[in-house]
Amino acid sequence: MKxxxxxxxxENDYWRIRQFLWDVMIAxxxxxxxxxxxxxxxxxxxxMINNHPFATLPEIIFLWETPDGQLxxxxxxxxxxxxxxxxxxxxxxxxxxxxxxxxxxxxxSVTRNxxxxxxLWADSQDAMRQDIxxxxxxxxxxWTESQWRRDLDKPIPDVPVAVGYTIRxxxxxxxxxxxxWASWRGFHPNEPDEKYEGWEWYRNIQRCPLYRRDLDLLAxxxxxxxxxxSTFWFDDYTRTVYIEPVATVPEHQRKGLARxxxxxxxxxxxxxxxxxxxxxxxxxxxxxxYSSTLSPECDRSDSWVKEW
Amino acid sequence: xxxxxxxxxxENDYWRVRQFLREVFLFNDRREHSWHVARWDYFxxxxxxxxxxxxxxxxxxxxxxxxxxxxxxxxxxxxxxxxFIHIHPAFRTPExxxxxxxxxxxxFSNIRQDGLRRLYIPVDxxxxxxxxILRRLGYAGIGHPGYEHYRDLDAPLPDAPTPPGYTIRxxxxxxxxxxxxWASWTAFHPNEPDESYEGWDxxANIQSAPLYRRDLDIVAxxxxxxxASFCTIYYDDATRSAVCVLDGTAAPHQRRGLxxxxxxxxxxxxxxxxxxxxFAKATDPAADALYGSVMNxxxxxxxxIKDYKx
Numbered sequence: 001m002k003x004x005x006x007x008x009x010x011e012n013d014y015w016r017i018r019q020f021l022w023d024v025m026i027a028x029x030x031x032x033x034x035x036x037x038x039x040x041x042x043x044x045x046x047x048m049i050n051n052h053p054f055a056t057l058p059e060i061i062f063l064w065e066t067p068d069g070q071l072x073x074x075x076x077x078x079x080x081x082x083x084x085x086x087x088x089x090x091x092x093x094x095x096x097x098x099x100x101x102x103x104x105x106x107x108x109s110v111t112r113n114x115x116x117x118x119x120l121w122a123d124s125q126d127a128m129r130q131d132i133x134x135x136x137x138x139x140x141x142x143w144t145e146s147q148w149r150r151d152l153d154k155p156i157p158d159v160p161v162a163v164g165y166t167i168r169x170x171x172x173x174x175x176x177x178x179x180x181w182a183s184w185r186g187f188h189p190n191e192p193d194e195k196y197e198g199w200e201w202y203r204n205i206q207r208c209p210l211y212r213r214d215l216d217l218l219a220x221x222x223x224x225x226x227x228x229x230s231t232f233w234f235d236d237y238t239r240t241v242y243i244e245p246v247a248t249v250p251e252h253q254r255k256g257l258a259r260x261x262x263x264x265x266x267x268x269x270x271x272x273x274x275x276x277x278x279x280x281x282x283x284x285x286x287x288x289x290y291s292s293t294l295s296p297e298c299d300r301s302d303s304w305v306k307e308w
Numbered sequence: 309x310x311x312x313x314x315x316x317x318x319e320n321d322y323w324r325v326r327q328f329l330r331e332v333f334l335f336n337d338r339r340e341h342s343w344h345v346a347r348w349d350y351f352x353x354x355x356x357x358x359x360x361x362x363x364x365x366x367x368x369x370x371x372x373x374x375x376x377x378x379x380x381x382x383x384x385x386x387x388x389x390x391x392f393i394h395i396h397p398a399f400r401t402p403e404x405x406x407x408x409x410x411x412x413x414x415x416f417s418n419i420r421q422d423g424l425r426r427l428y429i430p431v432d433x434x435x436x437x438x439x440x441i442l443r444r445l446g447y448a449g450i451g452h453p454g455y456e457h458y459r460d461l462d463a464p465l466p467d468a469p470t471p472p473g474y475t476i477r478x479x480x481x482x483x484x485x486x487x488x489x490w491a492s493w494t495a496f497h498p499n500e501p502d503e504s505y506e507g508w509d510x511x512a513n514i515q516s517a518p519l520y521r522r523d524l525d526i527v528a529x530x531x532x533x534x535x536a537s538f539c540t541i542y543y544d545d546a547t548r549s550a551v552c553v554l555d556g557t558a559a560p561h562q563r564r565g566l567x568x569x570x571x572x573x574x575x576x577x578x579x580x581x582x583x584x585x586x587f588a589k590a591t592d593p594a595a596d597a598l599y600g601s602v603m604n605x606x607x608x609x610x611x612x613i614k615d616y617k618x
Contacts, residue, residue, distance in 0.1 A: 011582075014582075015548060015582065018545070019546070022546070168481070169481060169522075171480075171481065172477065172478060172480060206523060207580055207581060208581075209543075209545035209581055209582055210545065211521065211523075212520070212521050212522065213478075213521070213522040213523060214515065214520075214522055234518070236326070236518035236519065237327075237546050239323065271516065272516065272518055273319070273322075273323065273518060
């Protein structure tokens, strides 16, 4: 079937892509061979606004459609030069993959030190895409996303909470500065405090369609300080949940807080009807936590890079 | 292909009915000819779990399926003798609709003191298709009407200032459940003695619905921190539409514009989340007037009644 490519046009396309990602997730048996909807939301409402406001959506999102208007594939970066291909399995062909990669090379690379650079992500079992990338001069990059998962059909075991800490939901707006500060300390432990840019970004997190404050969990120390955080995104359409982010403030690390917060979140989403939980890790420390807290089962998505 | 009736079986059916209702809603151009998925959630988590309108879902919820397992229609009560019919337009035939109604008559109508049974069936005012069938089966359109309001959120939203002495904000944490529950009690049971109040545990079920978000559970707090008014909205991002499932104002705080202020705040929040349509259903004149003041489309749902022998 002949597919037609066009740039992202308007808000309506955004919501069509969400529906497309739901369909793809279900068609793929609840595996992350394309993005979960939550990741698109997080990228759009947070990443594109607060983290990497590097372009407009029409400039960097490309859609492939059937003659009757059904979405077959979507191409988008997450960060500049780091690109993801979302493909419905019913339409996955060598020709489509090549066309998408060509579009990536033409429109989504970045220039650094006078050279074009590009990173494309491929599932570790996706031989078709890997062969195409190899043939076009891509090589395996250094990053791999381990997509840990856990089916929620069994009881979630108890995990003791370290003495002096309480696991609870995030409070109202008055607690956003503290929540934001915990993120800063958890993800930027070696950066000077002067670089901290405030907490207003957190309002954009709360704008995401799947956000629920009762699934935005934290561990609070006895003095009220937020010591660890973990936000759960329950997608009632696919009955999956995605955990993003997970962090512990350095002074409170190695007390099992992240494990306790994740475990509480798993219990809550299990009660809501979630069937499967996902979390992504890129480094040995988080991977060890996730594999032991969720399960050793995971898919792996590898970066493939090209410079020219 | 004739769909075949079977009883609701398990939790998996709960989720399948949700998906079915979303499909039907979109198929009907996002009009509530069948229930919005938020109403199904509210039925399950509040009317069934809290109000116990029926003993078990398996006894009273019926599903009509095609041979290949596709849901064609669903029928459920909200009271022991009121049947709601949700039917996919692609499968809507007089035969199926009649079968569903007759099944409802046999399944869950109460027997009154005079030995007769009574069944209520809601029908859209302009739904001549169902009315013809109801008429043929001996029903008459004499029941209490419902007023179904909605508003598209693509135009500027009305301004409704917060009355002095009140703060509009999201619902708080667990420690605020008792106050929120008490506000519901005083709003919906103004003439009942306080001894009849049964506590606040029910509120956890409201929050267990898949579409619940605490930032769409909006309250107006008085200066003394009492919850004076509340508005709980379930937002379905899959259809970009929402339903106000619970709203009320505690008796001492009524007639001050709190209900309108909360609805307007809810619409502003919904708009920011990408919602494009909000629904609310009124069954009394006060609610009808409130929704009419902020929503621009009003449709009437009639209730048809039949009294019959067992």
